[in-house]
Amino acid sequence: xxxxxxxxxxxxxxxxxxxxxxxxxxxxxxxxxxxxxxxxxxxxxxxxxxxxxxxxxxxxxxxxxxxxxxxxxxxxxxxxxxxxxxxxxxxxxxxxxxxxxxxxxxxxxxxxxxxxxxxxxxxxxxxxxxxxxxxxxxxxxxxxxxxxxxxxxxxxxxxxxxxxxxxxxxxxxxxxxxxxxxxxxxxxxxxxxxxxxxxxxxxxxxxxxxxxxxxxxxxxxxxxxxxxxxxxxxxxxxxxxxxxxxxxxxxxxxxxxxxxxxxxxxxxxxxxxxxxxxxxxxxxxxxxxxxxxxxxxxxxxxxxxxxxxxxxxxxxxxxxxxxxxxxxxxxxxxxxxxxxxxxxxxxxxxxxxxxxxxxxxxxxxxxxxxxxxxxxxxxxxxxxxxxxxxxxxxxxxxxxxxxxxxxxxxxxxx
Amino acid sequence: xxxxxxxxxxxxxxxxxxxxxxxxxxxxxxxxxxxxxxxxxxxxxxxxxxxxxxxxxxxxxxxxxxxxxxxxxxxxxxxxxxxxxxxxxxxxxxxxxxxxxxxxxxxxxxxxxxxxxxxxxxxxxxxxxxxxxxxxxxxxxxxxxxxxxxxxxxxxxxxxxxxxxxxxxxxxxxxxxxxxxxxxxxxxxxxxxxxxxxxxxxxxxxxxxxxxxxxxxxxxxxxxxxxxxxxxxxxxxxxxxxxxxxxxxxxxxxxxxxxxxxxxxxxxxxxxxxxxxxxxxxxxxxxxxxxxxxxxxxxxxxxxxxxxxxxxxxxxxxxxxxxxxxxxxxxxxxxxxxxxxxxxxxxxxxxxxxxxxxxxxxxxxxxxxxxxxxxxxxxxxxxxxxxxxxxxxxxxxxxxxxxxxxxxxxxxxx
Numbered sequence: 001x002x003x004x005x006x007x008x009x010x011x012x013x014x015x016x017x018x019x020x021x022x023x024x025x026x027x028x029x030x031x032x033x034x035x036x037x038x039x040x041x042x043x044x045x046x047x048x049x050x051x052x053x054x055x056x057x058x059x060x061x062x063x064x065x066x067x068x069x070x071x072x073x074x075x076x077x078x079x080x081x082x083x084x085x086x087x088x089x090x091x092x093x094x095x096x097x098x099x100x101x102x103x104x105x106x107x108x109x110x111x112x113x114x115x116x117x118x119x120x121x122x123x124x125x126x127x128x129x130x131x132x133x134x135x136x137x138x139x140x141x142x143x144x145x146x147x148x149x150x151x152x153x154x155x156x157x158x159x160x161x162x163x164x165x166x167x168x169x170x171x172x173x174x175x176x177x178x179x180x181x182x183x184x185x186x187x188x189x190x191x192x193x194x195x196x197x198x199x200x201x202x203x204x205x206x207x208x209x210x211x212x213x214x215x216x217x218x219x220x221x222x223x224x225x226x227x228x229x230x231x232x233x234x235x236x237x238x239x240x241x242x243x244x245x246x247x248x249x250x251x252x253x254x255x256x257x258x259x260x261x262x263x264x265x266x267x268x269x270x271x272x273x274x275x276x277x278x279x280x281x282x283x284x285x286x287x288x289x290x291x292x293x294x295x296x297x298x299x300x301x302x303x304x305x306x307x308x309x310x311x312x313x314x315x316x317x318x319x320x321x322x323x324x325x326x327x328x329x330x331x332x333x334x335x336x337x338x339x340x341x342x343x344x345x346x347x348x349x350x351x352x353x354x355x356x357x358x359x360x361x362x363x364x365x366x367x368x369x370x371x372x373x374x375x376x377x378x379x380x381x382x383x384x385x386x387x388x389x390x391x392x393x394x395x396x397x398x399x400x401x402x403x404x405x406x407x408x409x410x411x412x413x414x
Numbered sequence: 415x416x417x418x419x420x421x422x423x424x425x426x427x428x429x430x431x432x433x434x435x436x437x438x439x440x441x442x443x444x445x446x447x448x449x450x451x452x453x454x455x456x457x458x459x460x461x462x463x464x465x466x467x468x469x470x471x472x473x474x475x476x477x478x479x480x481x482x483x484x485x486x487x488x489x490x491x492x493x494x495x496x497x498x499x500x501x502x503x504x505x506x507x508x509x510x511x512x513x514x515x516x517x518x519x520x521x522x523x524x525x526x527x528x529x530x531x532x533x534x535x536x537x538x539x540x541x542x543x544x545x546x547x548x549x550x551x552x553x554x555x556x557x558x559x560x561x562x563x564x565x566x567x568x569x570x571x572x573x574x575x576x577x578x579x580x581x582x583x584x585x586x587x588x589x590x591x592x593x594x595x596x597x598x599x600x601x602x603x604x605x606x607x608x609x610x611x612x613x614x615x616x617x618x619x620x621x622x623x624x625x626x627x628x629x630x631x632x633x634x635x636x637x638x639x640x641x642x643x644x645x646x647x648x649x650x651x652x653x654x655x656x657x658x659x660x661x662x663x664x665x666x667x668x669x670x671x672x673x674x675x676x677x678x679x680x681x682x683x684x685x686x687x688x689x690x691x692x693x694x695x696x697x698x699x700x701x702x703x704x705x706x707x708x709x710x711x712x713x714x715x716x717x718x719x720x721x722x723x724x725x726x727x728x729x730x731x732x733x734x735x736x737x738x739x740x741x742x743x744x745x746x747x748x749x750x751x752x753x754x755x756x757x758x759x760x761x762x763x764x765x766x767x768x769x770x771x772x773x774x775x776x777x778x779x780x781x782x783x784x785x786x787x788x789x790x791x792x793x794x795x796x797x798x799x800x801x802x803x804x805x806x807x808x809x810x811x812x813x814x815x816x817x818x819x820x821x822x823x824x825x826x827x828x
Binding site for chain 2 (some may be wrong): 389
């Protein structure tokens with residue numbers, strides 16, 4: 001009798017909870033009677049193509065503590081890639097190689113943890129399996145800090161990024177309020193097309209701080225004049241002004257505001273000027289007060305020590321239940337979650353057609369942005385609030401968070 | 415009988431533990447029989463000049479929980495300023511005003527929490543008190559993330575910043591290692607003249623990660639050619655290279671490297687190009703691999719959720735024992751600590767002459783930097799290691815760290 005084995009891989013950009021989904025897949029597969037072995041591919045689909053396959057039951061099967069630590073380790077334990085498979089009608093070369101490997105390892109269940117590009121891979125592999133009549137169940141496990149996937153209430157990874165961002169805005173406001181002088185701090189948040197991450201800065205507002213005082217999203221056409229008027233008014237009202245701005249804001253012609261700043265530079269150093277730097281320059285030149293810009297950068301997607309427990313648990317469940325659905329017979333689907341109620345916060349898990357998710361993008365609905373286009377509405381705040389709740393237990397060693405790394409665990413286990 | 419009252423104020427740039435020193439001063443003053451009332455001045459010495467004085471025993475006297483929370487609240491609870499008093503032989507106008515306020519509130523003990531500029535204020539006020547024969551004891555409580563004060567083993571605020579920096583490098587390395595391609599990440603750390611903060615990135619190295627692979631400090635003249643050679647070699651050895659660089663690195667003529675980049679820009683936008691951005695550009699142009707620069711920015715001095723318990727406790731003791739020394743009769747001194755032993759880590763507290771501290775600056779000794787000038791020695795690692803140990807209990811509310819803010823507490827108490 002041939003074995004029924006699982007293969008799991010990770011793809012795309014990091015989040016702080018993508019390994020929690022991996023832990024869910026591994027735990028569920030280890031428990032599932034119909035599954036024999038659990039394999040992982042290194043560096044996503046590239047690892048499959050290169051036969052870079054490792055045994056995960058050997059690593060995690062007898063070590064519950066390691067599996068727990070995996071849940072709070074940032075980025076991808078198995079490594080990642082950005083590799084798009086060709087359309088099947090154009091070339092089947094890579095598909096043949098992938099299914100050779102599937103056959104070699106008796107893979108009957110394949111789980112791909114990733115964003116909408118990865119769902120494209122899930123869709124294409126499912127399609128090819130059907131074409132060659134290969135018995136396999138392929139399920140996508142969603143992840144992205146950007147929260148821009150369709151067919152899901154919110155994406156795993158987003159809640160933790162939102163918590164990091166809101167917490168950073170709170171700490172930056174403490175840093176800003178200390179001097180009795182006018183000042184502007186512009187904080188640039190990730191998000192080229194969707195403003196979810198930038199909007200989550202709103203959660204920093206509390207009884208003593210209205211920061212961020214202004215929020216600029218890629219969903220709203222950016223006007224330099226309106227921005228300067230907003231800032232001038234806010235300086236009058238608050239003296240210290242903290243601004244959340246998405247890296248992806250565009251003017252009314254659809255051109256990135258940050259690209260505009262490159263025009264100032266005759267040497268064409270566009271990459272020197274991010275959106276925040278550009279606005280810093282604008283405020284300095286046009287208003288003339290003390291101004292600073294801060295780019296939150298990659299820490300918003302990898303600072304696991306400040307992740308959301310809600311997010312970690314949901315990511316775990318999506319992986320865990322993904323295995324159950326696959327064994328039940330589902331394929332060519334993405335695991336998803338819907339919000340059953342907001343207070344008390346409750347979600348339900350289900351699968352959705354992966355074809356609907358691949359290559360689509362969800363932006364902030366217009367009704368969740370205020371009329372002036374410089375803030376968000378309370379509906380959006382209520383939507384965001386539960387996603388950042390709860391703190392995981394993070395162990396520290398030598399004063400630093402204790403994470404797992406493939407090379408290290410591999411040495412330890414062997 | 416007139417009262418013997420305490421006045422305390424904070425000055426300079428934020429750290430995550432400057433409020434822990436404030437908590438130490440308040441707790442000690444509340445316990446001390448010889449002290450009647452505890453006042454705080456808002457915005458440092460400016461608050462004294464403006465008679466912006468508040469009662470701290472009313473706020474904290476009966477609320478132990480608030481005092482505990484103060485210890486883990488970032489930045490300055492009492493606000494800050496950057497105000498240098500004139501030399502006494504030039505103008506005594508401000509001094510007269512300060513001592514009028516001292517007399518009005520029966521201030522016999524004044525504590526100023528700050529860096530070397532603040533120690534200049536402590537020295538001048540002590541000098542003036544002596545001149546006018548005013549009975550007051552003035553003690554400086556040190557703080558600065560930069561660790562550049564003399565006459566002290568290390569400064570309060572530095573350990574927490576070092577912990578944040580090392581933790582960020584660890585998380586950034588997890589973010590970087592996932593792709594199987596060559597890449598360079600340049601992380602810019604604060605420090606214009608002293609490289610302590612940048613050097614503390616070294617603590618991120620562990621069993622599975624050698625990041626930061628290269629460390630560039632302001633103490634070493636920076637050479638573009640040597641840098642590019644270092645990076646090329648490290649790419650060959652490690653594929654992914656993480657670099658720690660101080661914002662203040664200078665070339666052999668003493669000119670800031672970041673200033674050099676401004677020359678590229680015909681519009682004179684020097685402020686658009688930080689050191690990290692400049693090196694990013696250099697690697698992109700000269701080596702051509704994937705490269706990213708990250709500026710840790712103000713979060714390294716205000717991310718209290720990730721502060722060092724060792725640092726918090728030492729900052730508290732410096733404030734607490736500062737009151738005891740003042741009552742014993744000390745004045746015109748700064749509280750200090752020396753390292754009694756490294757393993758087990760143990761410090762002793764004492765006072766030092768504030769005149770020796772004011773306006774002086776401590777850099778990394780040459781013997782703690784490697785010969786190539788691109789790394790630090792093990793002696794420096796051993797010096798740094800104990801300073802980041804321990805994690806405080808940080809309460810969370812609505813998913814965010816719970817901090818104290820003056821406006822809020824004032825409302826709550828009244």
